[in-house]
Amino acid sequence: MASPPTNLHFVLFPWPAQGHLIPMVDVARMLAERDVMVTVITTPVNTNRIKTVIDRAIEAKLKIQVLDIQLPFAKAGLPEGCESFDMIPSVSYVANMFLAMKLLEEPAEEMLRVLYPPPSCIISDGGFHWTSDVAKRLSIPRIIFYGPGCFASLCINIVNNTNILDDFKSDSDYFALPGLPDCIEVTKPQALSWGKGNTKETKETFERTQEAEKAAFGIVVNSFDALEPKYVEEFAKATGKKVWCIGPVSLFNKSLEDIAERGNKAANGEHDCLKWLDSREPRSVVYVCFGSFSSTLTDQAIELALGLESSNIPFVWFVRRTSDEFEKWASEGQYEERIKGRGLMIRGWAPQILVLSHQAIGGFITHCGWNSTLEAICAGIPMVTWPHFADQFLNERFIVNVLKIGLIIGAEVPITYRGKEKFEVMVKREAIKLAVEGLMNDEDEAQTRRNRAKEVAQMAKKAMEDEGSSHLNLTKMIVAITEELALKNKSIKDIV
Numbered sequence: 001m002a003s004p005p006t007n008l009h010f011v012l013f014p015w016p017a018q019g020h021l022i023p024m025v026d027v028a029r030m031l032a033e034r035d036v037m038v039t040v041i042t043t044p045v046n047t048n049r050i051k052t053v054i055d056r057a058i059e060a061k062l063k064i065q066v067l068d069i070q071l072p073f074a075k076a077g078l079p080e081g082c083e084s085f086d087m088i089p090s091v092s093y094v095a096n097m098f099l100a101m102k103l104l105e106e107p108a109e110e111m112l113r114v115l116y117p118p119p120s121c122i123i124s125d126g127g128f129h130w131t132s133d134v135a136k137r138l139s140i141p142r143i144i145f146y147g148p149g150c151f152a153s154l155c156i157n158i159v160n161n162t163n164i165l166d167d168f169k170s171d172s173d174y175f176a177l178p179g180l181p182d183c184i185e186v187t188k189p190q191a192l193s194w195g196k197g198n199t200k201e202t203k204e205t206f207e208r209t210q211e212a213e214k215a216a217f218g219i220v221v222n223s224f225d226a227l228e229p230k231y232v233e234e235f236a237k238a239t240g241k242k243v244w245c246i247g248p249v250s251l252f253n254k255s256l257e258d259i260a261e262r263g264n265k266a267a268n269g270e271h272d273c274l275k276w277l278d279s280r281e282p283r284s285v286v287y288v289c290f291g292s293f294s295s296t297l298t299d300q301a302i303e304l305a306l307g308l309e310s311s312n313i314p315f316v317w318f319v320r321r322t323s324d325e326f327e328k329w330a331s332e333g334q335y336e337e338r339i340k341g342r343g344l345m346i347r348g349w350a351p352q353i354l355v356l357s358h359q360a361i362g363g364f365i366t367h368c369g370w371n372s373t374l375e376a377i378c379a380g381i382p383m384v385t386w387p388h389f390a391d392q393f394l395n396e397r398f399i400v401n402v403l404k405i406g407l408i409i410g411a412e413v414p415i416t417y418r419g420k421e422k423f424e425v426m427v428k429r430e431a432i433k434l435a436v437e438g439l440m441n442d443e444d445e446a447q448t449r450r451n452r453a454k455e456v457a458q459m460a461k462k463a464m465e466d467e468g469s470s471h472l473n474l475t476k477m478i479v480a481i482t483e484e485l486a487l488k489n490k491s492i493k494d495i496v
């Protein structure tokens with residue numbers, strides 16, 4: 001099904017966090033490739049992060065632009081320049097960040113009102129609930145982008161629309177989420193980390209997000225139909241919305257530059273890492289990375305370092321940020337000398353897709369962020385699952401219980417992101433060693449997991465090919481918007 005010729009103009013509002021910005025930029029270019037004009041509205045720091053990718057798209061003659069919107073730092077009580085969730089100095093600024101996002105409503109609407117050609121559709125992150133009101137005032141449809149796949153979104157929908165949590169007192173007991181195609185068990189604290197919120201502000205945000213979902217034209221999801229067919233269907237039923245799975249959107253990137261430059265600039269050790277990987281046996285190395293804003297606190301980072309060292313498996317570990325205490329521990333104990341030749345620890349941003357698709361990589365220790373999960377799926381790599389917070393525990397269930405391509409490390413309690421409070425080591429070195437060896441050995445269980453991961457990777461590639469399900473779903477989404485606008489124009493003409 002080819003895309004119809006369009007004179008559509010989509011405006012995209014990505015949530016200011018790498019795990020939302022990166023896939024939204026993929027969606028923007030996928031739309032532009034279908035002859036849709038696309039405007040991405042984001043803050044200057046984020047504009048800068050996506051500049052080279054967007055510039056290349058413009059050079060390739062795609063109709064795409066990025067417009068800056070300024071954050072009202074002072075009004076929101078944020079430090080100047082703090083424009084993304086990975087930049088907030090401490091957990092106490094999360095509420096300020098949410099406030100800043102809310103304060104964008106007025107300036108964003110002013111921008112939309114003078115855009116030319118006028119916008120025909122808004123695709124905005126679930127967090128930008130106010131885009132629903134703006135879309136209504138501009139008489140254009142709004143499509144939601146939440147971030148996770150349909151499995152996690154359906155679980156969240158169930159918790160948000162029932163009082164199931166009220167029935168449970170214990171924080172450690174597991175209970176099954178009702179109404180799901182598979183038996184999926186979670187604890188109350190895990191469910192609370194993606195639930196309704198407990199302060200006046202979080203409750204208000206939750207209610208507005210729910211209302212905005214009811215008013216939405218549809219939901220676009222970074223997933224593909226064959227990955228979670230029952231959950232796509234059930235999620236559409238639960239929300240009563242059209243749901244278009246158009247991913248994995250990372251597979252849209254074909255050139256080496258687009259694959260390598262996602263999000264921040266890669267760490268200095270990038271080339272050494274790739275050279276080192278070139279020298280390793282196929283599928284022999286474990287890649288470790290916990291996404292764009294999880295922090296591993298000192299004691300846990302030391303435990304991880306020791307766990308990796310004690311397994312006999314080669315590894316490459318990209319650490320987003322280390323503490324002075326960790327550095328002191330590593331240098332006094334000569335950690336990096338000890339692991340030389342068998343392990344690499346690189347401080348900074350990983351060129352994740354490049355690493356995951358290297359033939360030497362055979363496993364991934366992941367925090368189960370949805371993008372990382374999908375990127376591992378695309379590379380056909382089985383995972384050791386180590387969720388930290390938010391939807392990550394659900395993604396773990398999906399990887400392990402539904403897809404059966406992962407091995408649990410045993411993290412059960414959500415950690416408060418960027419928390420400075422007393423922190424106990426949640427995953428011990430023995431568990432790390434066991435999980436890594438269990439993932440990488442040649443036993444039947446590991447082999448089955450590996451084969452299954454390869455099968456799912458093939459399914460992902462197929463979905464993104466021309467005439468694949470995701471390709472078709474994107475066409476359907478564009479057609480649905482075209483029809484909606486035609487209907488609206490017709491009713492205006494009828495009235496006149």
Ligand code: UDP
Binds near residue numbers: 022352
């Ligand atoms: N990422 C990366 N290098 C890093 C850390 C993260 O390229 O060192 C990318 C990763 O490939 C993914 C995104 O950042 O596309 C992180 O999104 P995810 O949903 O996995 O986790 P989050 O950061 O939102 O917790």
